[in-house]
Amino acid sequence: MDASLETLEGLSKLDDIGAKADPEFMTSLSRGLTVLQCFAEEQGPLSIARASQLTGLSRGSVRRCLHTLQCLGFAEARGSHFMLLPRVLRLGYAFLSSDALATVAQPLLARAAADLGESCSLGIRDGDEVCYLARAEASRIMSIALRVGSRLPLYCTSMGRVLLAHASPAEQKAYLDRTVLTARTADTVTDPEALLALLRTVREQGYALVDQELEIGLRSIAVPVFGRDRTLLGALNVGAQSVRVSPEQLLDHYLPALQQISVELGLQGVR
Incomplete structure (x- = not known):
């Protein structure tokens, strides 16, 4: 898959490029946001395996990202899958209201x-x-x-x-x-x-x-x-x-x- 800004896997491949080119670039945040965007692709429950497939990130990285989203109240685990919670709407509403x-x-x-x-x-x-x-x-x-x-x-x-x-x-x-x-x-x-x-x-x-x-x-x-x-x-x-x-x-x-x-x-x- 082409490593362009228009693909989730492309975004993850740009982590290393961004980190090398810009010392202020935060790779962990980039990966977390890339995983978050997977929910828009699936429009439903998301498994670690599927998120890994969509992003090209390792399952370990995806698991840590999803766990962090869960701890922050943006997602919850349902068996082997994760679902977004209403708190994530704050991000979109903040943009629309401004x-x-x-x-x-x-x-x-x-x-x-x-x-x-x-x-x-x-x-x-x-x-x-x-x-x-x-x-x-x-x-x-x-x-x-x-x-x-x-x-x-x-x-x-x-x-x-x-x-x-x-x-x-x-x-x-x-x-x-x-x-x-x-x-x-x-x-x-x-x-x-x-x-x-x-x-x-x-x-x-x-x-x-x-x-x-x-x-x-x-x-x-x-x-x-x-x-x-x-x-x-x-x-x-x-x-x-x-x-x-x-x-x-x-x-x-x-x-x-x-x-x-x-x-x-x-x-x-x-x-």
Whole structure:
């Protein structure tokens, strides 16, 4: 597995690199946080063996990390497996409560979701994924199962493509060099050159429309959010089931609403 920042095993392999390059680098903390991230991969009980497999760390190192998390109240042992405890939410809430962009965006997203009848989201780039920073759900029985903190690939999502489109050519190339463009559906764009062409179009037209590339039956449209100095702050999107909303409806009715929120967020001067 490639030792990049985007893999758990890659993170553990960078321990030695970081320790050698920076005398202030704390390897034990790095390993503990890497093990903690395993729970996001599994989304359920985690065994020492599985955590070792995910991170590339020895079972002894993993056991000590999990034991420490247990002693600190972040996890508990259940037989041969470990589960996270509610205390871990403090870490995420601390970030969200201090993030002005999410705070300002939430009521705007709620207003748009009520007006459009579809869920609206704000996302930021975190490594090679888009992370949902704020979200307002539509009041529907059947809705898309995403929440604040959800993470999706950059290459096949509308917000991800907006964020990639505004990266530098060097960043885009580096991303494509280390990323396998897996076909999530029959419509997923998996050719690097075709994706680069799409990203150029996204940047020029100011939005990304993704039609059933992440998941069959799901369409979405996204726009960038810029600060007053034209720094990219994040992306906004609306996602809808394809049986309800056509691509033309996304462009005619949903895109203007997203563009209005984007302008309002930019004028707030957040971040």
